[in-house]
Structure formats: C-alpha cells, structure tokens
Amino acid sequence: MGTLLFTLLLTTLVSESSGVQWSSSALKEDAAVYTCDNSDLTLSWEVSKTTGETIVDVQWFYEGRSQEMIAILSHGHLNVMPSFSGRVELTANAGIVIHHVTTGEKGNYSVEVNAFDKSGQFVTLRRMASVIIGDGHLHASQMAVAVFRNSTQQWHVVLACGTFTYHDTPPFTVEWTTPSGQSVSSSQYKEGQFLLLLDNPVSGGSYTCHVPHSSASVACLHGNNTDVSSTVVVDDVKSRLTLLEAENQQLKGSVMELKAENGQLKDHLVKQENHTNVRINDVVNQTKDHINDVVNQTTARIDSVSSLLSQHLHDEKTKQVSFHATGLKDTTPSNGDVLITTTVHNNQGNGFDLSTGKFTAPFNGTYCFMSSLFGNYGSGDSIAVFLMVDGLPELVVLTSFDSSGDYDAASLQAVLSVRAGQSVWLEAVDDSNQFSSYSRANSFSGFLVSYDL
Structure with missing residues (x-):
C-alpha cells in the first residue's frame, strides 16, 4: 500500500512539473546536420506537452544566401512559402523534411514553437541547426x-x-x-x-x-x-625535389633564427658593456666565431642542397628510353617479313610496339640496338636478317648451319643516330630462315645513348 502511494505521489509531481518542452529525441541547439546535394534534409525537431497544453503555431526559418520564412503550421494547416513550395513535409509536431535541397541552400535553419501551458501562460521555444550540404566530388x-x-x-x-x-x-x-x-x-x-x-x-x-x-x-x-x-x-623525381625544397626552407629558417639570436645577443652584450668591457669583448669574439662556424656550415649545406636541386632538375629533363623483347611469333618468316616478338620485358618510354615489332624513336638521339638470333636445332637452314631504319637496311647478319645437330646463333649490334618518329625493326632476308621456337632464344633490344637537343 505504501509503495502504491509513493508511486502515485511521484507520478503527480512529474505531471505537475512537466510543461511544453523539447523532447529528448529533438535536434539539440546549434546541431550540425549533414546531407547531400539533391537529397532530403530532415530537421527532427519535436515538442512534448501534457494534457491542457496547446501549440498555437510552429514557424520555420532559413538564413543563408537569403533570410526568409520556410513554412508556418497554424490550426493544423501547413502553409509553405513560395521558395519552398512543393518540397516541405511535416514530421512529428515541429520537425520538417525539405526535399531536393541544393548546395546553395546550406546555412542556418531554425524553428519557433508558440504554445500555452496548463496555466494559460504563453510559451515560446526556439532552436537552430547548422546545415551543411555536400556536392559529391572526389x-x-x-x-x-x-x-x-x-x-x-x-x-x-x-x-x-x-x-x-x-x-x-x-x-x-x-x-x-x-x-x-x-x-x-x-x-x-x-x-x-x-x-x-x-x-x-x-x-x-x-x-x-x-x-x-x-x-x-x-x-x-x-x-x-x-x-x-x-x-x-x-613522380618520384619531383617528389624528391619537393622534399629537398622543404629541407632548404627549413635550413633558411634556421639561418634566420641564428641571425635573430645573434642580434638579441648583441643587444644583451651592449647593455652589459658598462659592467665589464673585457668580458664582453671576449664573449663577443667567441660568439662571433661560433656563429660564423654555424652560418658557414649552414651555408655549405644550403649550397649542397641547391646543387642537388640543380642536378635533379637536370635528371628530370634527361630522357630515358629502353626496350627488351623476346620470342618470335613466326619462326619461319618469309623474305621481307618483320620479326615480331611475343613478349616485351621492358619498354621504358613506350617506344616499342609489340604488335608490329617496331621501335619508334620518341625524340632525336643516339641509340644502341642489339639482337640475338638462334637457329632451329639441326634444321640445316640459315639465318639472314636486316636491321632496318625507316625502310632502309642499316646492318645485316648472316649465318648458315648444317644438319649435324649443332646449335648456331647470330647477333648484331649497331649505334645509330635516329630522328624522332623514325622506326627501327628486324626484317627477314629470303625464305630460308629457320629460327628456334624457344621463347628466350631470340631477342631484340635497344636503349638511348644520348639525347640530342
């Protein structure tokens, strides 16, 4: 019986102390609300009230690129302003959903609730939220x-x-x-x-x-x-330059700090000059020597960093080209056929075209080209190949082998001046070529020796 009376008394006290107030689930004051461009914006404001309390009206406002009223709820009817017409939906008793918001509508949104409590007292509740609208770029x-x-x-x-x-x-x-x-x-x-x-x-x-x-x-x-x-x-070279520039700026800052400390120290020494000139002169000389040593070391470091920066800038401009391809798509090519490799292991500068078997120089320079060619074991035929530059033979390699089962091979190497856009390839001579089908037996390689400005 005592427990029942205590429960009834507690319920009465809570009811009497209740009033028109924000519910626990409502957005807090100055809450940050995130949504996306062309999405729905939900402002979950809600008011709790007890019997005898009446909400007179609810008003919503926007403050951003403009200052205006969004909507007003009065006598159970929701009136939406023209700027938000057709986009506002009521949730709970003080919350709204605004459909299809845009990035231009970010800003502060607020709500004002006017009501009468049980005693007939007029009550106004206000809250605001900061709305941020994402535009979806990565x-x-x-x-x-x-x-x-x-x-x-x-x-x-x-x-x-x-x-x-x-x-x-x-x-x-x-x-x-x-x-x-x-x-x-x-x-x-x-x-x-x-x-x-x-x-x-x-x-x-x-x-x-x-x-x-x-x-x-x-x-x-x-x-x-x-x-x-x-x-x-x-780019790893540019990245190293970025790091070196940061270190250089740090070193310059250190020099400026040393110079500032030097100035402060001189001021301090001047103030102490009347007390002991001899002591000041000794300290000044020692300090100058130390500072000169530090400045010289720092200057040498800056010069070293500047030299590295210049070298890296030069390296960045240096053109790097090389390729290495192996295997033959056709081991018995006819006269005039281009030897087309099957695998490219390195193609720095992307000058070699695996589909055509041709290397095209990206810029003027001196290039070195090499080829290793292997005859078919015991075939009794020969190898005859031209090194072609833009359709003209620059070098030929010839070898013949008997059918005794010996392995025969031929190789060529040439250092050529090639202009940008010219192509270099290997081309079969006559119809007696019999190449080994082993994927690593035949190769075609080249690299840039020097770049012509």
Whole structure:
C-alpha cells in the first residue's frame, strides 16, 4: 500500500512539473546536420506537452544566401512559402523534411514553437541547426608542399583525397592503393580532405583513393555501382625535389633564427658593456666565431642542397628510353617479313610496339640496338636478317648451319643516330630462315645513348 502511494505521489509531481518542452529525441541547439546535394534534409525537431497544453503555431526559418520564412503550421494547416513550395513535409509536431535541397541552400535553419501551458501562460521555444550540404566530388592530388612529421622527424610528400564537407572526421573511411597494389589507410583527415603521408624514399607511380560503394551516399557520391575512386600519379623525381625544397626552407629558417639570436645577443652584450668591457669583448669574439662556424656550415649545406636541386632538375629533363623483347611469333618468316616478338620485358618510354615489332624513336638521339638470333636445332637452314631504319637496311647478319645437330646463333649490334618518329625493326632476308621456337632464344633490344637537343 505504501509503495502504491509513493508511486502515485511521484507520478503527480512529474505531471505537475512537466510543461511544453523539447523532447529528448529533438535536434539539440546549434546541431550540425549533414546531407547531400539533391537529397532530403530532415530537421527532427519535436515538442512534448501534457494534457491542457496547446501549440498555437510552429514557424520555420532559413538564413543563408537569403533570410526568409520556410513554412508556418497554424490550426493544423501547413502553409509553405513560395521558395519552398512543393518540397516541405511535416514530421512529428515541429520537425520538417525539405526535399531536393541544393548546395546553395546550406546555412542556418531554425524553428519557433508558440504554445500555452496548463496555466494559460504563453510559451515560446526556439532552436537552430547548422546545415551543411555536400556536392559529391572526389579528387586525388599531390600537395605542392611537404609536411614535417614529429614522430619520424622527417619531411613527407602528402597526397590528398577530397573534397568533403564534413568539419569533423566523416562517418566513412578512405583507403589508398599504392603502385605495388598494397592497401593503406589515410594518415589523417583535415579541412575536408583525407591525407596520406608517403614513406621515404617515395615510390613513384599511381596512387588511388577510393570510397566503398556502401559509403557512397554518406560521402555524397551518388549513382556509382562500383567503388568510387580517383587516381594521382606520383613522380618520384619531383617528389624528391619537393622534399629537398622543404629541407632548404627549413635550413633558411634556421639561418634566420641564428641571425635573430645573434642580434638579441648583441643587444644583451651592449647593455652589459658598462659592467665589464673585457668580458664582453671576449664573449663577443667567441660568439662571433661560433656563429660564423654555424652560418658557414649552414651555408655549405644550403649550397649542397641547391646543387642537388640543380642536378635533379637536370635528371628530370634527361630522357630515358629502353626496350627488351623476346620470342618470335613466326619462326619461319618469309623474305621481307618483320620479326615480331611475343613478349616485351621492358619498354621504358613506350617506344616499342609489340604488335608490329617496331621501335619508334620518341625524340632525336643516339641509340644502341642489339639482337640475338638462334637457329632451329639441326634444321640445316640459315639465318639472314636486316636491321632496318625507316625502310632502309642499316646492318645485316648472316649465318648458315648444317644438319649435324649443332646449335648456331647470330647477333648484331649497331649505334645509330635516329630522328624522332623514325622506326627501327628486324626484317627477314629470303625464305630460308629457320629460327628456334624457344621463347628466350631470340631477342631484340635497344636503349638511348644520348639525347640530342
């Protein structure tokens, strides 16, 4: 009986203390609400009230590119302003859904609830939310400036993937795929971008950031049936230059700090001059010597870094071309047939075309070409091959072999001046060629010796 009375008394006290107020599930004051371009914006405001309390009206407002009323709910009828006509839907008793919002409609949204409590007192409740609308763009890039990491005490090249609209870390992850195919997580999220700090030395190649399809809608990336991704190509030479430039700037900063300390020290010494001139002179001389040593060492370091920068800039301009291909598609070619290899092992500069068997020079220069050719075991035939440059024979290799079962081979090598756009290939002479079918027996290679300006 006592328990029942206590429960009835507690219920009465709670009822009497209740009033028109925000429900526990309502959006908090100044809450951040995220949605995507051309999606629905849900503002889940809700008011709780008890018997005898009446809501007079509810008004919603927008403040962003303009200041205007969105809608008003009065006497159970929702009136929507022209700017939002056909897009507003009421939820609960103070919440709304705005359909098809755009990035231009980001800003502050607020609600005002006017009501009478049980005592007839007029009550007004107000709340505001900051709405951020994502535009759904994904772009991978390499930042122009390196970043210094305290944990490694090194400068690092930084890749960025974005841009996203979340102020804090988004509710999804961005993974990266390195040139070696390894999957790594982003190092951090900052100002709308997921960042990846590359390990030193930097490995050049393609780095791809991707958002799983399951998170595409949260990331405001609509309409994708596969993982959303973006790729940036990292040049290892340029990356080294970026790191060297960062170190150079750091060294210059150190020199400026030393000079500033030198000036402060001189000021201090001047103030102490009246106390002991001899002591000051000694300290000044020692300090100057020390500072000169440090400045000289730092200057030498800067000169060394500048020399490295110049060398790397030269290396960047140096053209690198080479190729190596093996195997023959046709081991018994006819007179005038191009020897077409089956496998290319190296094609730096992409000058060699595996489908045609021809190498096309990307620019003027001196090139070295080599070929190793192997006869068919015991065939009793011969090998006769031209090295052709733009349809003209530059070199010929001939060998014949008997049917005794011996292995016979021929090789050629030539250093030629080739203009950009000219093609070089191997061409069969007469119809008696019998090449070995072993994939590694026959090869065609070449490389750039020097680049002609």
